[in-house]
Amino acid sequence: xxxxxxxxxxxxxxxxxxxxxxxxxxxxxxxxxxxxxxxxxxxxxxxxxxxxxxxxxxxxxxxxxxxxxxxxxxxxxxxxxxxxxxxxxxxxxxxxxxxxxxxxxxxxxxxxxxxxxxxxxxxxxxxxxxxxxxxxxxxxxxxxxxxxxxxxxxxxxxxxxxxxxxxxxxxxxxx
Amino acid sequence: xxxxxxxxxxxxxxxxxxxxxxxxxxxxxxxxxxxxxxxxxxxxxxxxxxxxxxxxxxxxxxxxxxxxxxxxxxxxxxxxxxxxxxxxxxxxxxxxxxxxxxxxxxxxxxxxxxxxxxxxxxxxxxxxxxxxxxxxxxxxxxxxxxxxxxxxxxxxxxxxxxxxxxxxxxx
Numbered sequence: 001x002x003x004x005x006x007x008x009x010x011x012x013x014x015x016x017x018x019x020x021x022x023x024x025x026x027x028x029x030x031x032x033x034x035x036x037x038x039x040x041x042x043x044x045x046x047x048x049x050x051x052x053x054x055x056x057x058x059x060x061x062x063x064x065x066x067x068x069x070x071x072x073x074x075x076x077x078x079x080x081x082x083x084x085x086x087x088x089x090x091x092x093x094x095x096x097x098x099x100x101x102x103x104x105x106x107x108x109x110x111x112x113x114x115x116x117x118x119x120x121x122x123x124x125x126x127x128x129x130x131x132x133x134x135x136x137x138x139x140x141x142x143x144x145x146x147x148x149x150x151x152x153x154x155x156x157x158x159x160x161x162x163x164x165x166x167x168x169x170x171x172x173x174x175x
Numbered sequence: 176x177x178x179x180x181x182x183x184x185x186x187x188x189x190x191x192x193x194x195x196x197x198x199x200x201x202x203x204x205x206x207x208x209x210x211x212x213x214x215x216x217x218x219x220x221x222x223x224x225x226x227x228x229x230x231x232x233x234x235x236x237x238x239x240x241x242x243x244x245x246x247x248x249x250x251x252x253x254x255x256x257x258x259x260x261x262x263x264x265x266x267x268x269x270x271x272x273x274x275x276x277x278x279x280x281x282x283x284x285x286x287x288x289x290x291x292x293x294x295x296x297x298x299x300x301x302x303x304x305x306x307x308x309x310x311x312x313x314x315x316x317x318x319x320x321x322x323x324x325x326x327x328x329x330x331x332x333x334x335x336x337x338x339x340x341x342x343x344x345x346x
Contacts, residue, residue, distance in 0.1 A: 139254070140254065140290065141253045153289070155288075157288075
């Protein structure tokens with residue numbers, strides 16, 4: 001109902017998260033009105049649960065979960081986007097993971113809709129979701145090897161033939 | 176098809192061959208394997224403006240088991256490839272395949288993708304290739320006419336001997 005809709009501005013979300021989780025919130029940003037918190041995998045589930053159950057936050061809808069590859073130094077990020085259908089505000093969580101053996105706890109028991117998003121993230125980036133009820137491939141064919149959305153994944157066709165679309169005089173992309 | 180055997184090559188007698196092929200080429204029940212945006216062009220070709228029913232191509236086959244022609248229109252992914260093969264195998268002989276659009280021909284703009292099959296001809300034999308991204312409905316009509324020319328000159332014995340005939344391409 002419109003009368004009970006109270007979108008929390010990102011600084012408010014930050015103060016609530018900081019009050020509850022302190023230094024476990026590694027960083028906070030306001031991106032185009034969306035609250036974006038960078039966190040570690042240890043208290044990821046707790047934070048999601050808090051965002052879902054706190055009456056002022058009430059993020060009851062998991063929009064998507066995906067991954068980002070920042071290279072060998074930057075590691076991986078699992079990005080989870082939550083939305084509140086009561087208050088109409090967006091909260092995004094970025095879970096920092098190491099590049100070697102990235103393991104992230106699952107939230108598919110908190111949000112059933114995260115199940116397939118986590119399966120996709122797992123097959124595309126090689127991130128293990130601990131406690132996932134069905135850790136198998138979602139979109140790729142069964143015999144597929146490798147993690148295609150990782151930056152170091154080689155496109156075999158391009159190994160054989162360089163991309164012909166570069167404009168005249170344009171420098172080739174460094175591999 | 177007990178009549179047309181190696182012993183009695185009835186299909187090779189010219190008038191019979193002509194009538195048989197004439198009948199077959201104007202009764203192509205088509206099975207649309209619509210995988211991407213090219214399927215929209217296929218639908219446009221089947222509706223009233225272009226209307227390929229006037230060529231005897233009937234787009235209402237209830238499934239592959241009732242179809243003579245399969246039009247693969249769109250991007251074939253490695254995950255979908257077994258389904259295309261399986262449905263092609265379910266079609267009764269003699270059967271024909273039109274590869275419609277760049278993606279079905281060779282992968283098209285997704286030529287370097289990790290997930291796209293580089294051409295439907297890697298999975299099933301193709302009779303006519305229609306180039307374009309996407310091809311206009313007229314291009315499909317051209318492809319159908321080319322296929323009908325091919326059927327008209329076909330020897331039934333050769334078709335059923337299992338030898339794959341050379342594919343054609345429009346323009």
